[in-house]
Every structure is written in structure tokens, then in C-alpha cells.
Amino acid sequence: MKERGTANDMELNRNLLRDAAAKGLLTEEQAEALWRFLSEHSQNVPAFRFTHILYYLGGLVAIGAMTLFMTLGWERFGGWGLFFIVLAYAVAGLWLTEYFLERRNLGIPAGITATFVVALAPLAVYGLQAAFGLWADIGGRPYRVYHTHIDWRWMIMELVTLVVGAAMLWRYRLPFLVMPVAVTLWYMTMDVTPFLSGLEDAAWELRRLVSLWFGLLIVLLAFWVDVRARKSRKDFAFWLYLFGVLAFWGGLSMMRSESEWNRFLYLCINLVMIGVGAVLSRRVFAVFGGLGAAGYLGHLAHDVFKDSLIFPFALTLIGFGIIYCGILWQRHEEAMTGRLRSVLPRELQELLEKRG
Secondary structure (H helix, E strand, O other), rough: OOOOHHHHHHHHHHHHHHHHHOOOOOOHHHHHHHHHHHHHHHOOOOOOHHHHHHHHHHHHHHHHHHHOOOOHHHHHHHHHHHHHHHHHHHHHHHHHHHHHHHHHHOOHHHHHHHHHHHHHHHHHHHHHHHHHHHHHOOOOOOHHOOOOOOOHHHHHHHHHHHHHHHHHHHHHHHHHHHHHHHHHHHHHHHHHHHHHHHOOOOOOHHHHHHHHHHHHHHHHHHHHHHOOOOOOOOOOOOHHHHHHHHHHHHHHHHOOOOOOOHHHHHHHHHHHHHHHHHHHHHHHHHHHHHHHHHHHHHHHHHHHHHOOOHHHHHHHHHHHHHHHHHHHHHHHHHHHHHHHHHHOOOHHHHHHHHOE
């Protein structure tokens, strides 16, 4: 999915074209022709349109039926029964993907049906393990709780899902296929802890630490993908950024510390996240960074300066100071941005230019 180029942006662009035609910068015929070109060009770009909402709603319902909403009744089919049902679903999903791409040129529905195939991978592995009696031997849980319970036994299913997802991405180059890969990597941040520690109920401190570092690795992977795909209109990094930031920020925010310096460091990290979000035009950094900064200010107001009369006034002045910094940045943005970008590698300059 893309973070820019929404339906509202397109309506604004059309109004701008009409204003330009009214001022004589181009003719009305040229404005309409340009608008038709932009509309056709954006058909396969995910946006908040009613058609796209129906696409994703239907796709998520179908994917959820085989994942989150799986019932215990399916266990009656047995391991081989589950495996062959999944195989039939996967064949149907692949056929629909080819049909949408080759015959209808519908990239978004194709991405959803291809993602549906990847989402079937853990159930296929579960069916095979159950068929050969391996799942019962290791005391595994029913598949229904795969998406709700942390368990190191899911690791094989997750690794196979990553392999299937990578193969589908190599074959179809559809951005939505990154979603199940990102979700699986997020699951692994939680399931890898008991696997590494050998404990069924690993300590929360270890879980938080693993989540933080694993999330940071996923964010770095997303940035690498972003740089590699900088010349493509497709946004392959969105889902990796989302779940990477979620794992990193979640692990960071759940860490407990009695030291005010450590809490101040937490604020600084969140402010850096806001800055990264602004530079890369990735709202997920700004959203979670803003939540973290607000949480720290809440801590100051309710714990550190709870009886202070000066703190609200000081915070107000800080707020207006930040606004003033924004005004200064707006005045000199082009010059300062040019100087900063000039010292960056060419690939990163191209990425920032693409992200606006």
C-alpha cells in the first residue's frame, strides 16, 4: 500500500487542474485529458476508494477464514484432509492471480489472491505435520490458536511461510505480498524467545529485548527494500516498516526503568522516530514516535512535576517554540534540504526525492 496519492489527493489535483485552466495556464481540454491520464495511471495504486475497500474487505475476509477465524471443526478432516483442502485452495488462488494479472490487468485483486495463497502455507505445514504424527509428538497446540498464542513450535510453519512468500514475491512482484511476510516476521519476534531460551514461559524482560532488536532488524530490512525499489512506483516496504516499528516500539515502550535518564533517552528515541518519519515520509514512525513522546510528557505531568505550577507554562512555551521552528524550517526548507541531501549517497538522495 502507498502512503501518498490517496483519493483525496486526486480530488485536490483535479481542482488544481481546473484552477490552472481557469487562469489560462492550460486549456480545459488539456486539463481533462491530463486528469483522465492521472486517473488511469492510479487505478492499480491502493487508495481509499470504494472499489479498493471492497477488494481489501473481501480479501481479508477470505484470508481470515483460513487463519484468524479457523474453527476446531476443521481438525476432523485430519492431517491429510487439511493438506489437500489447502492444496485445492492454493491452486484456485494461483489461477485467480494469473487471471487478474494476465487477462484483466487488475493488480490489486491479484495481490490479494496471491497473498491468500501465502496465508495458506502455515495450515499446509500443520496438516503435513499432523498427517505424519509429528505434531502430536511435540505436544503442539491446535492450528486455531496459531495467530493468538506464542509458541516456539510455530517456527517451522513460519519459516515455510517466509519461503513461500519470497517465492510469490519473486514471481509476481506485488506489494501486498509483503504483508504476510511482515506479519510472519512479527510473529517470529515473539515465538523466537522461548525457542532460544528453551523456556515455555520466557521472562518478559527477554521477550521485550528480543522484540526490540528483531523489530529494529525488520526496519533496517524495510529501509534496504525501500532503497532497492526507489525507482519503482510500487511500495514494497510499507508492511515491513509497519510491523518492524510495531515490534521495535512495543519492546522499547514495555521496558521498565526507574531512572529518569533512561526515560529521557526513551523520549529522545521517539523524537528521532518522528524525524525519520518526516524525512522518509513514513507516517508509522511519526505516529508511534508521537505516542511515545506524549507518554513521556504524561509521566512528567503526573509523576515528576505533579505539584508544579510552572510545568504547564513551560510546556506551553516549548510547544510554541516548536511551532516557531516549523516556521523557520518552512522559510528555509529548500536550501537546508538541498545541503543535507548533498552529503548523502546517491541512492539515498533518489529515495528521498521519490518520497517527497
